Amino acid sequence: MAILTVENLRVQFKTPYGAVYALRGIDLALAKGDILGLVGETGCGKSVTGRSIIRLLDENAQITDGKIIFEDNDLLQVDDAEMRRIRGNRIAMIFQDPAAALNPLFTIGQQINDVLRAHASEAREDRRNRIVELLASVGLPDPAQMVDVYPHQLSGGQQQRAMIAQSLAAEPDVIIADEPTTALDVTIQAQILDLLRKLQRERAISVILITHDLGIVAETCQHVVVLYAGRVVEQGSVAAIFADPQHPYTRGLLAALPRPGGRGADLKVIPGSVPSGLERIVGCAFAPRCEHVMERCRQQQPALAEMGSAHLSACFLHASAQYD
């Protein structure tokens, strides 16, 4: 059962150089209690998708088409007041760089208190206990003292825990985590991912985990959506996609990773680089970098085709492929 669905989402940005087509028709579904990985390289539209869902796009962004269905409501249609009630309360976001996302002028306690005051009904004196409880639940040491601490007094990992505590304050159903561990060391990253899995298990929170790291997807997510140039190229269960990737881009990404035992051997390379978004793309966006490119790929855009149970891939190599 999907708690959140995105249908044909199209977003463009107005820039001095012309329109940048960031999302060119994204479809995805987040199942209840699932961790869904959103993976792709720089500029593929991962963060824009996350920010569109919670309606925190920059001012020059324009959602030109699509639906974001959350509990029978299209989030693109609800008014700002209603969106404020949903944001934080039902859908919360965790950002990449906690040092930039937390306000340096206020204590951790004050910042979590803001969320509680806006969304929860507790009396002032109960709120402090609730904050201590939240800080304890994300594994911060001495939670009672942490309430009065400023962000700069915490390490990167602790700041990320504080931000997760803040996102949990109004007991959301969905958390969008945008590269939550990219700024952290691996041993701290392991702690934070462990915490995310624990929260998902114990509180039945559904998570969209945005990352560029396929290792994180393999170890943390149940389902994965692979994005390329603002479109979904492949999606399915993590088990299916890592065992049997279908799209040439997904295959290329997995083959480009250095693996144990392959020391000194040439890594498989995807030639060229990601398109800028400024040019209008005709046909399959991956065609210029694809080793299997055919004439058809340069003219038509492949639609997602069923590759197995709940495994979709958009490529004309597949016998069942249709154009979009």
Added chain:
Amino acid sequence: MTDSLLIVRDLSMTFRRRSGLFGRRAQQINALSQVSFAIEAGETLGIVGESGCGKSTLARCLLRLLRPTGGSVRFDGVELLALGDEDMRRMRQQMQIVLQNPFSSLNPRLNGFDLIAEPLRTHTEMSRKEMTDRVASLLAEVGLSSEFMSRHPHQLSGGQAQRIALARALALNPAFLILDEPTSSLDVSVQAQIINLLFRLQRQRGLTYLFITHDLGVIQHISDRIAVMYLGRIVEETTSEEIFAHPQHPYTQALLSSTPVPDPASGGQRIILPGTAPSAANPPAGCAFHPRCSQVMEECRTLFPTPRATAPDHQVSCHLYDFAQYQRIAPTITIPEEERQQ
């Protein structure tokens, strides 16, 4: 050890910082403590560790961009710490560095030609014509066309900018390159291109690399030997194969198991370290790792462990191996009769 291009012995770097009102409180930060290693010519030594462990300070000390407070750095038989500034400047023709983010290390006002020609102007007497030919051949070597001579950094992708930085580092035909997280700011597909290029350059030019990274996947791919650093010290050092097959130090073991593996079927037991690395300004007594170590013993809290060999070519600084001279017994390999005769 006669072939070693670089021999580092007991290298230490202590920063002094004044803090408090009017700087009345002096603080000492031991960024590097008794770091020792050697790199054979043509080899790659990987240095791995988390932020603040002293990886980049080490790179700067080797090039003497920082003056180490103790120890010895011998490069090609010359003691670098005894050289005068002018001799050191000449020596740097032989040792170059490529940094993590090319957009902050390349001057945005210079175009590709000037960026690559700058070291040639500083150190050689080339004519303009010679210089143009040299820049063109360097560009070709890193896989870029001569068109890139007129491009400025903002017109380059991350991968292209890193190639320019490499061409610039290679301009004076150095023997030794320090690569400080050269692929960390790049996407996976571009990272693979740069790693392949580094291999090719090493083969063609016989380069020696010191490769600094926090990414274990990359480091095991590129390194012959690996040294693991924690809070300014090397805690384990051995060959690339050995460290991944038999990690000995509890920190190395945790680091390896914390690294996400792109294979959902791997499902190994993860060691999750508690807490964070302590500050170098206020390191714990004894072994710096003891507050996070699951196997901590009494002596770890007071005594710093000296490096021990747990296998012929495997050094570990951990009290668990205090009595372990070659303790780990290598599996006996029996060669079948038919193969032996071949």
